[in-house]
Amino acid sequence: MSRIDRIDVHQHIVPPLWAQALADRNMTSGGWETPAWGGSHAIAMMDRQGIATGILSVTSPGTVLGGGKEGAGLARAVNEFAAELQRMHPDRIGSFASLPLPDVDAAIAEAIYSLDVLHADGVVVMSNVGGKYLGDPDYEPLWAELDRRGATVFVHPAQPPMTLLEGTPAPMADYVFDTTRTALNMVLNGVMGRYTNMKVILSHGGGFLPFAAYRFSGLKTMLDPSASPESVMVDLKRFYFDTALAASPSALPSLLAFAEPGHVLYGSDWPFANETAGTYFNGFLEEYEGFTDGQAFAIERGSAEVLFPRLARASDGPKR
Known part of the structure; x- marks a missing residue:
């Protein structure tokens, strides 16, 4: 695979005020140290790794760091910080706006503000907040609003x-488990079947969802004889997936065998996955020999251009 201008849908931003809020509470991302970060460092990394644009998001634990309403204020501050960086570098930087779940009303208000005023490329949600997963009925109004917008x-x-x-x-083992858990929760509770206009990207190749999808669809009929494996599979296949830490020789074939065409997107997980790790996984993508025609370009750029039309470029010929 030749080096191309990747669109990285899984790259993190570490706003100083957010990092300080974590430090003040002695919090981390699941026991993972918060790395140093800077906008100029991010762009320099992207230049070295063949990334044209990074769509930035705050990682776990998100912006709700305790009780009360402070999550909405921190989300707004984080989103405005990212929006300013995007305004300065519109071709290099995008953003997924943080939402202060589990406060659904505040999350809807922040989504509207971020999408309409800050021009965020989408929103980011954590797989669970305080043990509440994304298929919870309380979240229905949020999904309805995001679906209405095709977000x-x-x-x-x-x-x-x-x-x-x-x-x-947690990033070593539990994160892949929790991604799988919340995705299945969304499908079994009907979220992915009811809200088909929004596009949902699962991190890290969807955890182990591609590997276990047929197990999930087959066992669903034991819980609900009126359901069919095929109907469950349709909803599981609505998800999009990023390749962050998931482009290995064992994981990538499973992901490509399961995901719908155009539903696999490039991700780096920088800086929580450092550049050494990024180079390691990029090597797997670049050396993989099982791509069909155009599939490599679709993963690294083309499919993201469809989701984010502002980043689309005129075609310059066939892509491998």
């Missing part, structure tokens, strides 16, 4: 409501 929703994993394995930060 793009980026789902980032969070630490599940369970004790960490000793010596094992």
Whole structure:
């Protein structure tokens, strides 16, 4: 695969006020150290890694760091910080706006403001907030609003409501589990079937959803004999997936065998996954020999151009 201008849908922003809010509460992203970050450093990394545009989002635990209403204020501050960076570098930087769930009214208000005023490229939600997963009926008004707008929703994993394995930060193991858990919760509770205009991106290749999808669809009939495996599979296949930490020789074939055409997007997870890790996984993408015609370009850029038309470029010929 030749080096092309990637669109990175899974790249993180670490606003100083957010990093300080975490430090003040002695919080981390599931036991993972918060890395140093700067806008100029992000662009320099993208130049080295062949990334034309990074769509930035705040990682877990998001912007709701305690009780009360402070989550809405922190979300607004984070989103305005990202929007300013996007205004300065519109071709290089995009953003997914943070929403202060589980406060649904505040989340809807922030989504409207961020999409209409800040011109965010979509929104980011954590896979669970305080143990409440994304298929929860309380979230229906949010999905209805995002679906009405045909919005793009980026789902980032969070630490599940369970004790960490000793010596094992949540990003090592629990994040892939929690992504899978919330995606299945959305499907079994009908969210993906009812709201078909919004586009939902699952981080890290969807956890182990592609590998276990047929298990999920087959066992659903034991819980509900009126359901068919095919109907469950339709909703599972509505998801989009990013390749962050998921482009390995064992994971990539499963992802490509499951995902619908155009539903796999490039992701780096920088800076929480450092540049050494990014180079490692980029190498798998660049060396993979199983791509069909145009599939490599679709993953690295073409499919994201469809989701984010402002980033589309005129075609310059056939792509491998």
